[in-house]
Amino acid sequence: MREGGESKVPIKIVNEQGERRGRFRRKAIKVAAAQSVVLEAVRACHAKMPVQVIPLHRCGGRYAAERLVATCDWPPFARSGVDGFAVRSGDVALASASKPVSLRLIDSVAAGDRAVTPVLPGTAVRIMTGAMVPPDADAVVMLEQTEDAEAGTGAKVSFKAWGKASHSEGAHGTAIEIKVKHTVQKGQNVAQPGEELQAGAALTEVGMMLRPGHVALLGTFGYSDVPVFARPRVGIFATGSELLAVGERLEPGRIRDSNSAMLAAMAEQSGAEAVLLGRLPDELEAVRSALAEAVKKADIIVTTGGVSVGDYDIMAMLMSELPRYDSRMGEPLEPSNSGSLEMEQDLLLFDRVSMRPGSPTSAARIGGKLLFALSGNPGACFVGFELFVRPAILALQGTSHALPTVVQAELLDGFEKGSPHDRYVRARLIEREGRRYAEPLGFVKSSMMASIPAAEGLVLIPSGSQGASAGQLVDVLLLLP
Known part of the structure; x- marks a missing residue:
């Protein structure tokens, strides 16, 4: 029964001849091919997000929209790396x-002073970390490697007490001397102009995620405002009459909608702005209407649930009505710059992927926007986002490396369950004596979520009847922390 007592009638997918249509005749596409189709669709639909110029202190975690360069050599002058004395290295050889x-x-x-007094033979200049090295000095002796000529202790010369009027005489008119107890090489403890970065050196590239270190560099070179790509808006729907809001009391046969919040968190983690759009009813016209409104608000639309072959799987019904994009399906596609993916009409990109979990994962183009229909099972929903939605979000922000990073690791425990499709197994990564290991986690069925928080990677078990044995070298897709 529907809520309110109305009978729920199974959805029938029929064509004009009244024949049941193909939820059971989906053509599986390889993961790599599906990812290529998604990235090509991003280029065809959007290219990149609009550019925003934002304050430097707010650009961390955003994606650079321009190549920014060093505006001068760095350091801009010969700079002391320690507190001590600027000297001629030959004097203390x-x-x-x-x-x-x-x-x-x-x-x-x-630091901050302009050094103008040349260091003549037999002389030294007291210098602080970061200060300009004076003319003719070619090294700096650390304070700890000197002593006061009279007191016999580490030389400590007070700027305030000594003053600027007469640095060559002490309080009673006597010359101040230091004793250097250690030789220094030419250039020691001195950062030379341009040693770290030269004028014109790249600080950011288009599509680079800006980390705190980038923020520091940009500030150093005077970038008070930074051009970045706008955050893509990701609209998120859940399907299924069994779903309750997170704050509602559990009822028999019903579950809370945790997938929407998980997807929102993953979208935000990818630099996007998540927009929770509620639940889609199991009524085709209502779904069409909701999606038509969503394309006005979002750059990407993601649904969870309703993609399998059940009688109430509304997203499968919607996808089956779309004309299929059928260019080399099943084979890895090479990225195209020629616009070979025609995006002038709504298209089904794929409605089945050769993977476990999440084989019913589907993608389409509707209203000029990308639509991803992910499984309602939490584990499959999680994997579908990692493989397809996150790369789309990153590609919209200009990054050229949108796909998950893959590393190799030794499998600690065998995973003996074979599959006709590639299988993605949640795992923990362990470093021991310079070697990386992957430990499969428990509760890895697509409907199980207990191991998702502990997962650091997805182990790829290639299709086959044998699974993978302990000690085998496997590919691991790294998950963001």
């Missing part, structure tokens, strides 16, 4: 703890 070399102190330079 024979210095040692038993035979220190005495140098006359002639000036001091703090």
Whole structure:
């Protein structure tokens, strides 16, 4: 019974001749081919998101829309890397703890000062970390490697007490000397101009995710505002009359809709803005209407549930009505820059993928936007997002490496269940003595969610009857933390 007592009639998918249509005749496509179709559809539908210019302190985690470069050499001047004394390295070539070399102190330079006093033979200049190295000095001796000529302790010269009027004399008019107890090589403890970055060096590339380190670099070179791609809006629907809102009390035969919130979190993690659009009813016209409104609000639409072959699977019904995009299905597609994917009409991109879990995962183009219909099973929904939705979100933000990162690891425990499709198994990654291991987690059925929080990667078990044995080298798709 429907809510309110109305009978729920199974959905029948029929064509004009009254024949049952093909939810059972779906053509499976390989994962790599499906991913290529998705990325080509992104190029055909959107290319990239619009560009926004935002304050530097807010650009962390966003994706750069322009190639930004260093505006000068860095460091812009010879800079001391330690607190100590700027010297001529030749003056202290024979210095040692038993035979220190005495140098006359002639000036001091703090960070931010402009160093103008040349270091003449037999002299030194007190210098602080980050300060400009004075002319003719080619090295800096660490403070700990010197001592005051009179006191016999580590040299400590106070800028305030010493003043700027006469750095060559002490309080009583006597010359101040330091003793250097250690030799230094030319250039030691000095960062040379342009040593780290030269003017014109790239700080960001288009599609690069900006991390805190990028923010620091951009600030260093004067970028107070940064061009980034707008965050894609991802509209999320759930299907199924068995679903309750998260805050509702459980009822017999019903479950709470946890997938929508999970998908929203994954979308936000990918740099998108998630928009929860509620639940789709099991009525085709109502679904069409809801999706037509969604394409006005979202750049990508994701549904969860209703994609299998049950009598109430509304998304499968919708997908079956769309004309199919049929270009080299089943074979990995090469990325195309020629616009070979015609996107002027609504199209079914694929409605079955050769994978477990989530083989009914489907994708289409409707109203100029990408629609992903993911499984209602939490584990399959999770895998479908990782393989297809996240790459689409990243591609919209300009990144050229949208697909999951794949590493190799040794399987700690065997996974003996074979499958006619590639299988993606949730796993924990372990590093031991320089080797990477993958430990399959329990509760990995598509309907199970207990192991999702602990998963650090998805182990790919290629299709076949044998599964994979312990010690076997396997590919692992890394999951974002």
